[in-house]
Amino acid sequence: MNELTRLNASELAGKIHSREVSAVEVAQAHLDRIAEVDGTVHAFLHVAAEAALESAGLVDASIAAGSAPASPLAGVPLALKDVFTTSDMPTTAGSRILEGWRPPYDATVATRLREAGITILGKTNMDEFAMGSSTEHSAYGVTRNPWDTGRVPGGSGGGSAAALAAFEAPLAIGTDTGGSIRQPAAFTGTVGVKPTYGGVSRYGLIACASSLDQGGPCARTVLDAALLHEVIGGHDPLDSTSIDQPVPSVVDATRIGAAGDLSGVRVGVVRELGGEGYQPGVRASFDEALAQLEKLGAELVEVSCPHFEYGLAAYYLILPSEVSSNLARFDAMRYGLRVEKGASAEEVMAATREAGFGPEVKRRIILGTYALSSGYYDAYYGQAQKVRTLISRDFTAAFAQADVLVSPTTPTTAFPIGDKVDDPLAMYLNDLATIPTNLAGTAAMSVPSGLAEGLPVGLQVMAPALGEAIMYRVGAAYEAARDDEAGSPLINGVPEVTR
Amino acid sequence: MSADPAGLSRDEVAHLARLARLAVTDAELDVFAGQLDVILGSVARVGEVAADDIPPTSHAVPLQNVFRPDELRPGLTQQQALAGAPAAEDGRFRVPQILGEEA
Numbered sequence: 001m002n003e004l005t006r007l008n009a010s011e012l013a014g015k016i017h018s019r020e021v022s023a024v025e026v027a028q029a030h031l032d033r034i035a036e037v038d039g040t041v042h043a044f045l046h047v048a049a050e051a052a053l054e055s056a057g058l059v060d061a062s063i064a065a066g067s068a069p070a071s072p073l074a075g076v077p078l079a080l081k082d083v084f085t086t087s088d089m090p091t092t093a094g095s096r097i098l099e100g101w102r103p104p105y106d107a108t109v110a111t112r113l114r115e116a117g118i119t120i121l122g123k124t125n126m127d128e129f130a131m132g133s134s135t136e137h138s139a140y141g142v143t144r145n146p147w148d149t150g151r152v153p154g155g156s157g158g159g160s161a162a163a164l165a166a167f168e169a170p171l172a173i174g175t176d177t178g179g180s181i182r183q184p185a186a187f188t189g190t191v192g193v194k195p196t197y198g199g200v201s202r203y204g205l206i207a208c209a210s211s212l213d214q215g216g217p218c219a220r221t222v223l224d225a226a227l228l229h230e231v232i233g234g235h236d237p238l239d240s241t242s243i244d245q246p247v248p249s250v251v252d253a254t255r256i257g258a259a260g261d262l263s264g265v266r267v268g269v270v271r272e273l274g275g276e277g278y279q280p281g282v283r284a285s286f287d288e289a290l291a292q293l294e295k296l297g298a299e300l301v302e303v304s305c306p307h308f309e310y311g312l313a314a315y316y317l318i319l320p321s322e323v324s325s326n327l328a329r330f331d332a333m334r335y336g337l338r339v340e341k342g343a344s345a346e347e348v349m350a351a352t353r354e355a356g357f358g359p360e361v362k363r364r365i366i367l368g369t370y371a372l373s374s375g376y377y378d379a380y381y382g383q384a385q386k387v388r389t390l391i392s393r394d395f396t397a398a399f400a401q402a403d404v405l406v407s408p409t410t411p412t413t414a415f416p417i418g419d420k421v422d423d424p425l426a427m428y429l430n431d432l433a434t435i436p437t438n439l440a441g442t443a444a445m446s447v448p449s450g451l452a453e454g455l456p457v458g459l460q461v462m463a464p465a466l467g468e469a470i471m472y473r474v475g476a477a478y479e480a481a482r483d484d485e486a487g488s489p490l491i492n493g494v495p496e497v498t499r
Numbered sequence: 500m501s502a503d504p505a506g507l508s509r510d511e512v513a514h515l516a517r518l519a520r521l522a523v524t525d526a527e528l529d530v531f532a533g534q535l536d537v538i539l540g541s542v543a544r545v546g547e548v549a550a551d552d553i554p555p556t557s558h559a560v561p562l563q564n565v566f567r568p569d570e571l572r573p574g575l576t577q578q579q580a581l582a583g584a585p586a587a588e589d590g591r592f593r594v595p596q597i598l599g600e601e602a
Contacts, residue, residue: 104579197559240565241558313544325520331520333594335583340503342528345595350522359530362521366512367535369519383545385555390548392556424534425541465560 001036001167001496002029009076009170009224016075019063021311022055023075027119034121034168037497042143043153043163045082047122048089053075059117060074072227072251074117076246079169081160082123083130084215085204086110089120093206094128094138094156095357097330097337107204108236109173109215116231121169124159128358129327130180130208132156133430136421137360138226144417145188146494147455151414154184156432160218161188165494171228172218177208178315179410181216182446186409186458189448189490191225191475192218194434196465197441198243200229201236210241211323212315212438220491222393222447222476223258226250229468245466251470257476261298265474272308273433279412281452286408289449289459292481293406298474301402305394310387311436316428317371317384318439324368325359330356363424404474407433409446409458433460443468447475448490449482488490506536 004012004026015021031049059075066355069075080086083093085103091097115121127137135143135158145153146166153162155172161184165170174181176194185192193216200215207213217228217370233247267290274286294300332338332352333345341351357365371380398405411432420427437444442465447460459478463471483489509532516523523531577590586593 101583104575104582111587169539237565237567240561241560245558307548310545310548313542316538316542317545328520332585334592336585338585340595343596344599345597346520348595350520351518354522354524357521359527362516362523362527363531363534364536365519365521366515366531367538369515370507370511370539372533373515373518379546380542382555383548383550384542385557386550386553387545387548388556388559389553390550425537428538439556439559459527 001033004399005033005167007170008221009073010227010360011221012170013073016059017063017069023054023059026075027052027056027077028120030121030169035164038168039161040144040149040497041146041166041168042141043079043124043159043166043168045092045124045125045140045159046089048120050453051326052119052121056119059356068163069117071116071231073171073231075119076117076171077123077169078113078173079122079163080110080113080120080173081126081157081175082111083175083206084173085206086123091123091125091141093130094126095356095358096139096353099337101336104407105204108201108238109232110204112232118171118231124163124172126159127156128361129174129206130156130175130177131360131364132321133179133183133427134420135159136417137358139358142417145414146497147189147414149497151416152187154187156180156416157184157218159168161185161190161192164188164190164218164220165491166497170220171224173215173232174218175205175213175215176438177212178319178438179431181218181432181435182409182444182458183461185218185415185446187456188472189456189494190218190220191222191445191447193217193225193229193445194437194443195229196243196443198241199247199443200232201239201242203236203238207326210326211322212319216455222472222479223254226254226472232257232421248466248468250468250472253473254476257473258480260477260480261297262293262474262477265298265470266301266402267293267298267474268301268303268398268405270308270398270405270407271302271304272306273407274405277411277429278408279452282345282408282410282412282457285450286454286458286459289406289478292485293478296481301372303398303401303405305436307387307390307394308436309440311391312428314377314384314387314391315431315435315439317380318388320364320368320432321371321381322368324365324372327361327365336393360424374475388439391436395440397462399494403470405462407460409433411458413455413457415453437462441465443471445475449478450490451493507532507539
């Protein structure tokens with residue numbers, strides 16, 4: 001493995017911008033790494049080697065000409081979740097129904113990455129249309145967790161998280177509808193951030209559940225995530241739900257946090273997250289994290305969010321309802337797969353959707369169709385929306401007592417491939433601690449907190465809407481203290497991928 | 500309000516699949532009916548929360564209509580719009596028959 005692939009994004013940027021190495025060399029090192037290990041890891045669905053080298057070459061030329069870098073991350077490679085449209089690469093959302101589809105336009109996130117001079121290496125694997133917690137629901141095969149290739153990397157953004165942990169890319173983009181950035185981050189010992197709803201444009205993000213979907217940064221360090229956050233965040237007139245306010249100054253907040261002082265910061269420990277159903281090793285890692293936060297000067301406060309226990313149920317009514325509506329667009333008429341079976345449009349549509357969607361997508365479409373049907377609407381969808389209100393109120397009350405809230409990101413560490421794929425409900429339980437944030441539209445991140453039985457555990461830090469600065473500050477302070485105490489970053493312990 | 504505890508039958512799942520334009524197979528119906536019944540039994544928990552006086556939330560962030568100046572802006576060309584079409588003819592999407600003979 002080329003040593004360049006071990007470096008963090010901020011370190012690589014420094015070397016590229018000072019012309020110690022070229023962006024092309026950095027891109028090539030990562031492409032070589034992908035060629036070396038992705039046969040096993042399968043983080044990527046598409047590798048855009050030529051375009052990546054060309055983009056990196058432009059950054060080198062610009063720096064050689066004396067221009068200032070387009071962004072603090074110019075020339076740094078990135079892995080993009082295959083749910084963002086890219087006009088120069090296929091976009092599948094992990095689904096057979098979009099196999100080979102070449103979108104006619106770029107997602108705003110893709111546009112901003114390009115404008116920032118970031119090298120897009122390719123598109124990463126995911127659960128089909130972001131529905132899943134293991135990346136096993138991809139139509140294109142499973143992604144393997146670099147920590148143990150017999151285990152899942154989490155999902156739906158398992159490809160992006162695995163690419164980071166396998167040193168195939170120092171930066172990645174994910175989307176988080178119920179935990180799809182944070183849970184894979186926890187499972188792979190990486191950092192994942194779900195920004196405030198509306199903080200990162202959804203234009204060109206293929207919709208799963210529109211009121212919950214949020215793109216965000218993934219990296220191996222909090223600082224790298226912050227640098228990427230500032231590149232992709234901010235108002236976009238093309239997304240009507242985009243927040244028309246400046247991006248929170250998360251890079252500054254991260255640097256302040258890394259200095260290691262959290263005195264005066266109130267950290268709320270959510271009573272309802274972390275007890276029953278949580279693996280003992282996860283619980284132990286969380287307790288150590290709490291002690292660490294206290295040592296940094298934070299004041300720990302116990303808070304109660306009594307309606308969080310209904311979050312999972314509300315989510316699995318709201319999400320399928322939105323899914324059943326959003327995925328109606330895959331009708332075999334304008335783009336994507338068409339199965340010519342039957343004479344009428346309706347028959348072709350049904351045959352195409354049958355052939356093009358996998359079982360999890362079908363289950364959720366049927367469930368959503370049911371939850372929205374007359375006679376059941378009030379009891380299911382309507383009631384779930386009320387629970388959503390109560391969960392938001394729980395957050396509001398908790399944030400009156402604490403600046404951030406913390407919990408384990410996931411109840412367990414990464415589970416073996418095949419373990420839960422036939423038991424949807426067991427799979428859904430992965431998202432127990434991450435879902436409330438999506439329902440409330442607030443911000444949260446997962447930071448590595450150690451190992452349990454040799455597998456990574458994540459600490460979740462939750463903040464109010466647009467409270468990213470304090471969240472990054474706490475995350476960075478904790479990361480620095482943990483790495484210091486352990487002697488090295490957690491990711492350094494990942495075993496070398498064997499073929 | 501409590502949800503119907505009777506759960507989902509195989510016939511109901513078949514009906515819902517038809518509504519959603521999914522030509523599911525018999526084998527899928529067998530699997531889905533059981534799985535969906537379990538999921539529904541679990542999510543029906545939302546009914547345990549007394550929430551008669553609670554307003555529903557459809558979106559976490561308050562939404563309001565956004566206006567922009569009514570100006571011409573570049574959009575997709577006809578060629579771009581049709582580039583991903585399964586079938587196109589004379590600059591239009593070619594689709595199977597939509598209405599029946601008697602319609």
